[in-house]
Amino acid sequence: MKALVVYPNRELLYAASTLGGEVAALVFSEREAEAVKGVAHRALVAEVDPRLPDAVAEAVVKAAQSYQVVLLPSTKNGKTVGGLVAQRLGAEFLTDVLSLRVEGGVLKAERYVFGNKAVAAVEAAPPVVVTVAPGRFQGQPPAVQTAVEKVALQVGSKMKIVSVEEKARGAVKLEEAEIIVSVGRGFKKKEDLQMAFELARVLGGQVGCSRPIAADLKWLPEEHWVGLSGKKVKPKLYLAIGISGQPQHIAGILDSRIIAAINNDPSAPIFQNADYGVVEDLYKIVPILINKLSKTKG
Amino acid sequence: MKVAVLVKTALDTGQLRVRDTVATEETPLKISDIDRNAIEEAVKQKGQDKAYAVTVLKWGPLQKKAQEAENVLREALAMGLDEAYLVADERLLNASHMATAKALAAVVKKVGADIVLAGEATVDNYTGQMPARVAAELGWPVVTYVRELKVEGGRLIARRDLEDHVEVVEVQLPAVVSVTREINQPRIPTLLAIRAAMKKPVNRLTLADLGVEVAPRIAAAYKPLVIQRKKVVIKDGTPEEKAEKLIQYLRQEGVI
Numbered sequence A: 001m002k003a004l005v006v007y008p009n010r011e012l013l014y015a016a017s018t019l020g021g022e023v024a025a026l027v028f029s030e031r032e033a034e035a036v037k038g039v040a041h042r043a044l045v046a047e048v049d050p051r052l053p054d055a056v057a058e059a060v061v062k063a064a065q066s067y068q069v070v071l072l073p074s075t076k077n078g079k080t081v082g083g084l085v086a087q088r089l090g091a092e093f094l095t096d097v098l099s100l101r102v103e104g105g106v107l108k109a110e111r112y113v114f115g116n117k118a119v120a121a122v123e124a125a126p127p128v129v130v131t132v133a134p135g136r137f138q139g140q141p142p143a144v145q146t147a148v149e150k151v152a153l154q155v156g157s158k159m160k161i162v163s164v165e166e167k168a169r170g171a172v173k174l175e176e177a178e179i180i181v182s183v184g185r186g187f188k189k190k191e192d193l194q195m196a197f198e199l200a201r202v203l204g205g206q207v208g209c210s211r212p213i214a215a216d217l218k219w220l221p222e223e224h225w226v227g228l229s230g231k232k233v234k235p236k237l238y239l240a241i242g243i244s245g246q247p248q249h250i251a252g253i254l255d256s257r258i259i260a261a262i263n264n265d266p267s268a269p270i271f272q273n274a275d276y277g278v279v280e281d282l283y284k285i286v287p288i289l290i291n292k293l294s295k296t297k298g
Numbered sequence B: 001m002k003v004a005v006l007v008k009t010a011l012d013t014g015q016l017r018v019r020d021t022v023a024t025e026e027t028p029l030k031i032s033d034i035d036r037n038a039i040e041e042a043v044k045q046k047g048q049d050k051a052y053a054v055t056v057l058k059w060g061p062l063q064k065k066a067q068e069a070e071n072v073l074r075e076a077l078a079m080g081l082d083e084a085y086l087v088a089d090e091r092l093l094n095a096s097h098m099a100t101a102k103a104l105a106a107v108v109k110k111v112g113a114d115i116v117l118a119g120e121a122t123v124d125n126y127t128g129q130m131p132a133r134v135a136a137e138l139g140w141p142v143v144t145y146v147r148e149l150k151v152e153g154g155r156l157i158a159r160r161d162l163e164d165h166v167e168v169v170e171v172q173l174p175a176v177v178s179v180t181r182e183i184n185q186p187r188i189p190t191l192l193a194i195r196a197a198m199k200k201p202v203n204r205l206t207l208a209d210l211g212v213e214v215a216p217r218i219a220a221a222y223k224p225l226v227i228q229r230k231k232v233v234i235k236d237g238t239p240e241e242k243a244e245k246l247i248q249y250l251r252q253e254g255v256i
Helices: A010-017 A030-035 A053-066 A076-089 A190-203 A211-216 A247-253 A269-273 A282-297 B033-045 B062-078 B097-111 B130-138 B191-197 B239-252
Strands: A003-006 A023-027 A042-045 A069-073 A092-097 A099-103 A106-113 A118-124 A128-132 A147-150 A160-166 A179-183 A206-209 A237-241 A258-263 A276-279 B003-006 B009-011 B029-031 B051-056 B083-087 B115-119 B142-152 B155-161 B165-172 B175-179 B202-205 B218-224 B232-234
Touching: A003 A010, A003 A053, A010 A023, A010 A069, A010 A128, A023 A030, A023 A053, A030 A042, A053 A076, A053 B142, A069 A076, A076 A092, A076 A128, A076 B097, A076 B130, A076 B142, A092 A106, A092 A118, A092 B097, A106 A128, A179 A190, A190 A206, A190 A237, A190 A282, A247 A269, A258 A269, A258 A282, A258 B239, A269 A276, A276 B239, A282 B239, B003 B033, B003 B097, B003 B130, B009 B062, B029 B033, B029 B062, B033 B051, B033 B115, B033 B142, B033 B175, B051 B062, B051 B097, B062 B083, B062 B191, B062 B202, B083 B097, B097 B130, B115 B130, B130 B142, B130 B175, B142 B165, B155 B175, B232 B239
Parallel strands: A003 A023, A003 A069, A023 A042, A042 A147, A069 A128, A092 A128, A179 A206, A179 A237, A237 A258, A258 A276, A276 B232, B003 B051, B003 B115, B051 B083, B083 B202, B115 B175, B142 B175
Antiparallel strands: A099 A106, A106 A118, A118 B218, A160 B165, B009 B029, B142 B155, B155 B165
């Protein structure tokens, strides 16, 4: 199927190449066109502000006429553009897909549903709009000749960006962490989080947190926040301490290899989503863990 | 300001039974979590005007679930919305998102709202596409992932919570807005409000009532998630023994 990739990155271009048709990349500047040279058959340059979903959607609708699939990243603006485009094209919109293939002229995909208790196998006839869950499509797009073309557009946006504030960013890169020690409302005061930092240090990991810690209490900056509105992580060990396990949090930790949880409430939903759960007061067990692990690790 | 709130009468995934199959028919409905924030915001923003709950029933069987959806909508009414619209039609069960958006937009046109509020995503399917689709259908601007909202003189100023930054944006009303859970603290209705909600109107509509035509294009089959967690729970022993056991397990897994 011929695919149009919007906000292109290597993973999206690779996913598009597996569909077996021409791959076009919709980009927003000459510089971005340069970046997709050699990995997409066509680079379509639309001079619109990529931050304005309605303007981007306009460009996509215009460019999408000769494509059967529109692929976008699973970002917030990616999903906003996807929704607008899908409705205007009369297309289905499959979000956060884990897999993607063409069979009998139909696009088939899988995605997590129902608080990650199930996998849905979905299929839709073209045109289809898709966002791809990050990290699922590992491979290199094949080398091809790229034709660069301009998309002629007259678009205005109904939205005006008044200002942009960068979120505080430190050295935390949760997306890349192998071990994450994550903290939740079970911690009674901000100073107590020190325990989690100490445990993370001993394990060689990073500290994450649930929504209330970052959003309501603001005990940690948002870069630590794991979940639907925060970051999606995929460590080999996710150790949830004092986190009850709301579906929004679980959505962020699905791809962890092993999930361990410590909570004093045996009915906390986190235990249903963990490989190893310990029912215990975190104030009692965390110091013991720090002690034992620091000894063995020397 | 007249407000329409898209309230998803979602499957209560906490109560979903998953063994060999996924039992959606037996699973009760509830207000999709983040939609509570949209309802709360509607109550704050509506002023002297009215705020409506609008839902499309997506899960069958129709007869049983339509009654349940009505009860769910009573909760939204108890939180302070004035009237509810439930589109219950066999053709919308598991139907395409496009059809759902058309039905929702048709109700919005019917009630004549200045602003449409919705949660950023729903708890059962989590696709988060409906606000943008409804906006496209209405031809209104859409502002997604809003964590702060202000309306003054026909303009809407919002803080959008994006991955690495917060964007302050402005649009003219009417507009569709999706909110995050950070925008407010949803109220818990008082007993009095719950009683009062029993008297508020819940209107049932079909696609024919709305003049909407749909052609389903999507198919979905559900199966239990294959990567089930091991769910080993360590309950017994002293904190010391429990810690030892956890470390042992994690060593066996080779993750520490």
